[in-house]
Amino acid sequence: MPKDIYMLMRMCFKVVVTVSMRVINSEPLVDDWLCPEIVDRESERKKIDKYIFSYLLDGKQPLGSYYVTGNSGSGKTFVFKRMFENNRTRIKQLLPRFECIYVNAVEIRTPSSASIIQEINKSLEHYLPLQIDGETINRIKNWKNAYVQMNILKNLIRQRELNLVIIIDEVEKIVQYEKDDGFIYALTNIRSEFIGKNYGIFTIFISNDKSLFKKLPLKTTSRIPFDDNFSNYRSGDLFEVLKIFSKYSLDEPNDEILINIANSIASTSSSVRDAKRLLYNFIELGDMEKALNALDRDTLWDDIRKLNTQQRVVLFAIIQGIRSVREQQKRLIPTRYKERILTSKRAYSIYCELAENGELIKKTSWRTFQRMLQSLRDMDIIRYEKVSIGRGKGWAGMIEPECNVDDIEFLLRKKT
Numbered sequence: 001m002p003k004d005i006y007m008l009m010r011m012c013f014k015v016v017v018t019v020s021m022r023v024i025n026s027e028p029l030v031d032d033w034l035c036p037e038i039v040d041r042e043s044e045r046k047k048i049d050k051y052i053f054s055y056l057l058d059g060k061q062p063l064g065s066y067y068v069t070g071n072s073g074s075g076k077t078f079v080f081k082r083m084f085e086n087n088r089t090r091i092k093q094l095l096p097r098f099e100c101i102y103v104n105a106v107e108i109r110t111p112s113s114a115s116i117i118q119e120i121n122k123s124l125e126h127y128l129p130l131q132i133d134g135e136t137i138n139r140i141k142n143w144k145n146a147y148v149q150m151n152i153l154k155n156l157i158r159q160r161e162l163n164l165v166i167i168i169d170e171v172e173k174i175v176q177y178e179k180d181d182g183f184i185y186a187l188t189n190i191r192s193e194f195i196g197k198n199y200g201i202f203t204i205f206i207s208n209d210k211s212l213f214k215k216l217p218l219k220t221t222s223r224i225p226f227d228d229n230f231s232n233y234r235s236g237d238l239f240e241v242l243k244i245f246s247k248y249s250l251d252e253p254n255d256e257i258l259i260n261i262a263n264s265i266a267s268t269s270s271s272v273r274d275a276k277r278l279l280y281n282f283i284e285l286g287d288m289e290k291a292l293n294a295l296d297r298d299t300l301w302d303d304i305r306k307l308n309t310q311q312r313v314v315l316f317a318i319i320q321g322i323r324s325v326r327e328q329q330k331r332l333i334p335t336r337y338k339e340r341i342l343t344s345k346r347a348y349s350i351y352c353e354l355a356e357n358g359e360l361i362k363k364t365s366w367r368t369f370q371r372m373l374q375s376l377r378d379m380d381i382i383r384y385e386k387v388s389i390g391r392g393k394g395w396a397g398m399i400e401p402e403c404n405v406d407d408i409e410f411l412l413r414k415k416t
């Protein structure tokens with residue numbers, strides 16, 4: 001968070017710090033709680049109503065697929081979950097075989113196409129048994145083949161005449177994991193098998209990566225006629241959300257504090273999640289500086305939770321490398337023998353040692369390693385930039401942590 005904003009926030013909060021407010025229920029503030037009310041998001045909801053609910057509430061299968069992007073904390077997951085929750089009973093009366101299945105790629109250990117479809121099939125296990133090519137399928141097993149899982153899904157829809165809505169959240173994690181966007185195509189493709197039927201599948205892809213959609217091939221995007229971007233919340237919206245949340249979690253909400261928190265977050269991340277947590281931290285710690293530090297740790301934890309095993313090992317290698325540089329700086333040896341910075345080459349060699357000595361991962365190529373460094377940089381966990389390492393010595397990739405290394409290590413070792 002920029003220092004001047006941080007100073008400003010401290011000044012604002014000095015005035016109001018004495019106001020008493022107590023948390024009577026922490027869940028709405030600290031978790032991604034499914035608030036009973038949706039605040040604002042009118043234009044987003046209108047589109048969702050038009051392209052999805054106007055069909056389902058007319059007893060019809062919606063057409064095409066939907067693709068949604070937006071910054072973290074802009075309400076993407078919440079709005080879809082809440083809207084389906086609100087309409088489920090009415091839809092079920094019209095379409096008894098309606099199912100809405102939510103899968104978040106971050107929550108799947110290995111987010112491959114096969115495991116994502118397996119997760120979907122598992123949610124539909126109560127529609128088994130199925131007959132496929134003369135064989136009876138009684139249970140969904142851990143078949144690692146995406147084709148096998150996909151075939152079961154298609155047969156479930158066809159034989160049970162299901163009206164499926166699948167929400168694939170954080171879809172970019174699947175594309176990153178597989179280094180391929182075939183999964184998105186495959187899901188949009190199976191719906192074309194049910195065109196003209198009163199059953200079928202409608203997929204909603206949610207992603208934080210705004211550039212992913214533009215990178216998809218035409219054969220895929222032509223099957224996704226609807227896409228939307230959830231805009232960033234402004235301070236008035238954040239205030240409204242905080243006000244609603246206070247109703248469920250605080251004894252005596254104080255508007256002045258809520259406005260200050262909303263203004264501060266609107267000028268930084270615009271995330272509702274951050275606004276809720278900052279409010280919680282501030283009440284609990286009674287001090288803005290401490291509350292902001294705690295928020296930094298919370299957001300770092302969000303990012304670390306989402307890392308895959310390869311990225312985690314890379315981060316462990318960086319921590320080792322940084323500690324070794326710091327150790328050398330302290331030692332009484334001539335300066336020219338001391339490592340001054342952690343270079344990407346050095347981090348790669350530590351990473352290779354960790355990969356070869358451990359059982360968690362197979363070591364990847366230098367190019368893939370660099371891509372993983374870039375992904376950690378994009379999440380603001382590290383800084384990674386090209387620097388000159390002295391006259392005639394050329395350039396090196398310098399790595400520095402953006403946060404405290406002890407915090408990073410603690411969170412890496414913490415169980416999700």
Ligand SMILES: Nc1ncnc2c1ncn2[C@@H]1O[C@H](COP(=O)(O)OP(=O)(O)OP(=O)(O)O)[C@@H](O)[C@H]1O
Pocket residue numbers: 031032033034035037038039040041070071072073074075076077078079208241272273
């Ligand atoms: N319009 C809103 N009305 C009420 N609560 C909201 C609204 N938007 C967000 N929230 C709250 O903020 C939390 C975070 O929002 P959400 O999980 O939808 O963000 P997101 O855009 O999916 O972020 P990410 O990309 O990090 O997953 C929700 O669980 C909900 O508690």
Ligand SMILES: [Mg+2]
Pocket residue numbers: 076077078169
């Ligand atoms: Mg989300």
